[in-house]
Amino acid sequence: MPYDDFRHVDTWVFDLDNTLYPPEVRLFDQIERLMTGFIVREIGVDIAAAHDLRRHYWKTYGTTLAGLMHEHGVAPDPFLHEVHALDLGNMPAAPELRRAIAALPGRKIIYTNGSRAHGEKVSAARGLAGVFDAIYGIEDAGYVPKPDRGAFERVFGADGFETGRAAMFEDDPRNLAVPRKMGMRTVLVGAANKGEHIDHRTGDLSEFLQKLV
Numbered sequence: 001m002p003y004d005d006f007r008h009v010d011t012w013v014f015d016l017d018n019t020l021y022p023p024e025v026r027l028f029d030q031i032e033r034l035m036t037g038f039i040v041r042e043i044g045v046d047i048a049a050a051h052d053l054r055r056h057y058w059k060t061y062g063t064t065l066a067g068l069m070h071e072h073g074v075a076p077d078p079f080l081h082e083v084h085a086l087d088l089g090n091m092p093a094a095p096e097l098r099r100a101i102a103a104l105p106g107r108k109i110i111y112t113n114g115s116r117a118h119g120e121k122v123s124a125a126r127g128l129a130g131v132f133d134a135i136y137g138i139e140d141a142g143y144v145p146k147p148d149r150g151a152f153e154r155v156f157g158a159d160g161f162e163t164g165r166a167a168m169f170e171d172d173p174r175n176l177a178v179p180r181k182m183g184m185r186t187v188l189v190g191a192a193n194k195g196e197h198i199d200h201r202t203g204d205l206s207e208f209l210q211k212l213v
Contacts (some may be wrong), residue, residue, distance in 0.1 A: 002200055005185055006212050010106030011159075011166035013179075014132075015113065016119050019172040019189045019205070021126050025091055033081040035064050041074060062174075063113050069143065076143045084118040091161035093127035100209035101131050110135040111155055113145045134159060145173040152182065169205065172196060 015022055017027060032054065034135055038093035039050035057067020109132055112119045116137030124131060137143075140158060141151035156163060164183035170176050173195060176186040180197035187208065188201045201210035 002211050006167060008165055009167045009185060011161040012101070012104050012106065012108045012111050013156075013166060013168045013184070014108070015112060015170040015172070015189075016110050016114060017124055017159060017177065019169055020097070020110070020123060020128065021094070023171075023190065025042075027086060027088075027091070027122070030086050031083055034085065036124060036200055037169060038082055039064075042074065043068075045139060048128065062147055063138070065143070066145050067136070071165075076139070076173040080115040080118070080138070084115055084121075086118075088125040091122070093109070094206070095127060096211075097206045097209075098128055099125075100132055100206045100213075101128065103213045104209065105194060105213070107133045107159075109133055111146075112136070113138050115139060136167065146172075149178045149181075152178050156182070 021027070035048060035054050036050045039045065039053055040047055043050070043053070045053065053067070053200055054064045056103070057071070059063045061067040061070060064073070065079055068079065070075060110119045110123060112135075114137060116135055116139060119135040119137055121134065123132065124161035136155045141154045144151040144154070146152065159191060163179070167187065168176060168179040169187045169189055171189045171191055173188055173191060176188060177197040180186045180199070186197060186199045188198045189205050191201070194201070199210070
């Protein structure tokens with residue numbers, strides 16, 4: 001049973017996008033369109049080239065923003081504000097997930113490669129406002145994205161929890177390798193990937209969390 005692997009955990013770290021809500025909401029469709037429009041306007045390329053750059057920077061640097069900062073000197077805050085101006089009208093509330101997270105013993109936090117404001121707005125739209133003790137965005141990591149170890153160290157150090165007593169929930173397997181090395185329990189949400197750095201996988205976060213209390 002998963003419970004045995006989590007009896008020592010007193011800090012629960014959740015990614016946001018496609019982790020605390022299902023990919024079927026397709027929020028990233030909006031984000032990617034806004035990113036592409038930003039690149040077209042600010043970098044001066046056509047739409048096809050902007051699509052390619054967006055994907056290339058995500059694969060190479062961890063986020064499109066990190067690539068734009070490194071390659072073009074783009075200021076991060078205007079970019080984050082623009083690409084997170086989203087329509088959240090299709091975001092379904094998740095009362096079961098709220099109850100499951102609230103029932104976990106100890107501290108609960110969100111850590112997203114998006115902005116802190118994005119984390120606050122999306123979690124509220126999901127019906128999760130007030131459940132988390134803290135929400136951290138990429139600005140809290142000095143605009144360095146997961147999976148960079150320095151990003152994790154900066155955010156986790158600021159929060160002050162003991163990584164050996166923590167668990168991380170993520171939809172991107174790349175972002176679980178460092179937490180596992182830091183002694184955290186790791187749970188891959190939704191994806192089918194496997195690896196030594198992934199302790200558990202679930203297609204239903206609410207159901208998984210309910211087994212831990």
